[in-house]
Amino acid sequence: MKAPESLRYTETHEWVRAEPDGTFAVGITDFAQDTLGELVYVETPDPGRKLAAGESCAVVESVKAAADVYAPVAGEVVARNAALADAPGEVNKDPYGAWLYKLRPAAGASLDALLDAPAYRKAFGIA
Amino acid sequence: MAEGDWDYYRRMRRTPLFDAHRAAGARMVEFAGWEMPLHYGSQIEEHHAVRRSAGVFDISHMLAADIEGGEARAFLRRALANDVARLPPGKALYSCLLAEDGGVLDDLIVYFAGPDRYRAVLNAATAQADLEWLGRRAPAGARIRPRTDLAMLAVQGPRAREQFWAALPEFRSASEDLASFCSMERNESFLARTGYTGEDGFELMLPAGAAPEAWRRLCAAGVRPCGLGARDTLRLEAGMNLYGQDMDASVTPFESGLGWTVALEGGRDFVGRAALERRAAAFQRLGLVLQERAGVLRAHQAVRTARGEGTITSGSFAPTLNASIALARLPAACAPGERVEVAVRDKRLAARLVQPPFVRRGKILV
16 A cells, blocks of 8 residues: 655545645545545535644545544645545545645644654554 | 454454455455455445346355254244245245244245255354254254355346356256246255345355355356445345344334235244234334435434434445435334435435335336
8 A cells, every 4th residue: 555755644544745835735545545445425625614633624435434534734725626526436546646625724734743654654554 | 453363363254265255356354253255346346247247246154054854844934934835845935033022033035945845044143043043942853954064155147147157057957947036956056046136146055165166167257256345235225134234133024124024824823923913013114315415324324204213224325326325214104205314424414215125137216
């Protein structure tokens, strides 16, 4: 299973990518999609919604289970990946391409507190 | 379960096809104490393969038990809620095994295999308790023989029979005229035109040692290996109950959509009959189709109807309908066609009541 070096990770299996415009793209990791199985429903947050760090803000459901997706840092939702509503399986096919939402980080919010790739892999025994 | 959890592995039972599943890349899961394939890569594609072509399931975790002897028939007429006296030779019957209070202890298929010989197929989770229950009540003239020496395969789908014969031609001539819900024996093998998917097909019981070769030949003939994940969504679409989920010892057959399997005519005395005649059905089983794409119906979600509250017993995404469906325990006054609300996380979603099955022989019926 993959966990690219260029991304940051949470202990709840979100990945975070710093975009050139200063926003953060958020998705679920390869480990998360593999554990859940084939996704059949993805719910993403409304743009404009203010999120606290750790707040539940999206839902992914597979044939067998539902899982909450949490905000990795505080911020405001600026975009959602609306295409996933009709094609939730994209998250299985390309977990690091299929971002769920983007947020503009609140003042002082940074990626430094999140796990880097080696730490994430080590925490969950991912080879 | 973590890798290296040795207690877990020691407890687990494996079928004769375990190595074949691993070699095919199966994701294995625990089911009723057995280590079984959940899927071989895509449970949704496996589901579609069974609706459109053919798939094969390892169901060796289920237990065949032979009931033999001069009193076998009389014993089963007393033990089962459905009446084996209805059976011509070779024919199968679906029945509940009831407790004295009318609660469902298990659901099973029983085949009239030959003179003084029946074969029942028991659920993996309940097999041990069923054997004890039957053993306590069986007279000397009805021996119960668990057939742990047999493996069991289900080949299901519109092309199942044709591909089964291509893979195992030795069965062809004897099974070409086999009608639905009928069975035949060939040497040590037992073949029945039954299943748990809503599609045509066969269930094959054969000596455990012969199972890997039969599996290999079926796969080579183009039958797709399918796991328990697809088996669950297929049976849900077919409106078939899963024991332990859609019914258990707390409900009667009449409360779980199985009233048609209770043979009350002729005054036959069977275990649970008196209680069934006393006990009014507190609820009924109906199907739900979610009307919006805003979540997935799941077991234990609350259903609000105009006639009171109910509960989902099985729910999932239904690949054939491309929508979420469920089986639910609802107030007896509810009727198909009515609108209800289901509590899904923090939302109330609209669903429509239907009479299962949702899908049969590849066709959507709701």
